[in-house]
Amino acid sequence: MHTTTVTKPLHVAVVGCGMIASTVHIPLLARNPNLRLAWLCDVQEEPLRRLAAQYDVQHVTTDYLDLLKDPTVDMVVLATTHTLRVEFIEQAARYGKPVYVEKPMAGTLPDIARILQVVRESGIPFCVGHNRRSAPAILEACAILERHRANPAITPWRLDRNSHLRPPMPEEGETMVLLRVNDDYLTWKPWSFAEGMLLCEMPHFLDLANLFIAREPRRVFAMGSTRLNFTILVEYDDGSIATLTDSGAGTLDYPKELVEITHRGAMIAIDHCLEIRTAGIEGEPFRRTFPSLDTRVKTDKAGIEYFYEAAQQTIAERLRTGDHEIFLGFPDKGHYAHFDRFAACIRGEGETPCDAESAAQATVLTLKALESCRLGMPVRVGPEELHPIVM
Template sequence: MEKLTIGIIGAGRIGRMHAENIVYIPNVKIKTISDLFIENAKLWAEQIGIQNVTTNYQDILNDPEIDAIFICSPTSTHGSIIKEAARAGKHIFCEKPVSFSTEETKEALEVVKEAGVKLQVGFNRRFDPNFKKVHDTVKEGKVGEPHILKITSRDPEPPPAEYIKNSGGLFFDMAIHDYDMARYVIGSEVEEVYVQGVNLVDPIFEELGDIDTAMTILKFENGAIGVIDNSRKAVYGYDQRLEVFGSKGSVTAQNEHPTNVEISTKDGVYKDKLKHFFLDRYKDAYMIETHAFIDSILNDKPLVCIGNDGLQAELIAKAARESFETGKPIKLIREEYSLL
């Protein structure tokens, strides 16, 4: 395939970000974007050269000129759209998670497998140059056998109540990125999950049946142990750190700042606050993952983050929620969906 025509479903923050990245990629055209509230996006779409806007995403699926789609709509719609798109012969990029139900995710993956199309799940942190360097360092054996994984993932401020209501909760919305990163970096499946969670940031989380602060302990099949701490509010910025400690040493990815300038005076040493949020911190990662998806279609290359990766992260998130609710460690019954 020499050229790729894309449709984007969802014109919210993530959909627009993907569109603005794609328009600069050679041999790729965004033909149509859909959203229930597309009137709010018409001018923006016109400015970046998108030909068609629609409120009906099926206009995209029924268009024979469109080869692939980006699903950037609410998570509750992902599973059904994946199945429809696969049956329509479209390659699929879907933002995380695939769904809030592992059963629905498995159904969607089965349809994708039967249709023979590509499905990439949007765990963008795999494509972050810093985290990928950690992954590569571990895979190359430079720190020996992994013993301990530490991930810190803290948002700069809580999301609004409307978002919390439909987010799926901290485990499926926020920590699921870290669960995927844990599998990716350690190179082993998770066999047990234990969680402690509390509400310390804002009572709205408890009112809506969610938590805002959590600690997850993971036990991997290769014997390593992982610790992940999540908070919905770090007053100093978007806190994203990762360390793998092994038998031969350790490898660490630190936070990013707008600049690396450091000012030293008699009063102290100062540098910029952390990058504020995920669109700043992971700007490059989003671009790289989009290029990877497009390259996999144009040049028939393997995907980095397949459907099974989405399923495994959801299984960990499901176990984390169960552990939080029961106060007990939860053993995972792992399922594999190859080539998805």
């Protein structure tokens, strides 16, 4: 359940009313008492009229300059594909509008550098839609990892053979992240295969690896097909390694996202944002569960058992009605909270949940992984690419 404190609503404009905006962003923005949907913009008339009527939105346009010129607009959400990024952000900055932009933040290294420059120079509040950063399960996992880093006590039950014969190993301080994505390519739209799931999905997951490891990446090695099945290895400057493996040949009847983090004798596993399992940290419970936002599933189960129930009910509904769009039990991946936190930032009540610099790091890694896949060899990630000097 979301616990938003109600204040004077910010007026929000959404640019790009396609799949993610119409099924996730617009319904969530409409539900948030701190936000008021004031404008919708799309180059196609049909979704504009339908969504404006459905959500009672006053203004529609096919030209985003109209909403940027409106002085009452407090926040713009760019939910087009990455074919529109730099030009829009430059214009929004010119009108002083806070920008929430979907991932990927950009499609090239020069575009990333340019966006950093515009955001720095204009000072506009800025947020990238790496929404998992705001998922309750991810926030909790970060807090557990932070507590363990601050007090990495060895559990009394840990088997330690011959500790008197050797010094502690420095590698114990590295953070190893294993991230598995089980996806079904049939659910993906044709345009997403141009550069593939790697460009579309990996900004989210490389961002999570960066969040948990919290060091500078130095090298990326990716292999496989960039559009469907691939594995990415990222090496960080302290020796930490993230392994991300994504398969588009899986099934959404099974939980999609598993993250396993090991660090100084501890394991923190985040299963599909529905549960966290922890081991090797004294005082932390083995399992915590997190509710889905979907109230349609009829069950009192929680965590992964909830997902299995939701999947069985989804299958039964699809077979009964023939409606393959039905999907029950979607976990809370932080979309609502990400908007809410960014709105608080615009009101001067907190930090942006995903600033341009951290988003740039995840986007640079994504582009480097694409390059590595194509070259068939590891590629270096330099500080000059992660932190470009913009003049």
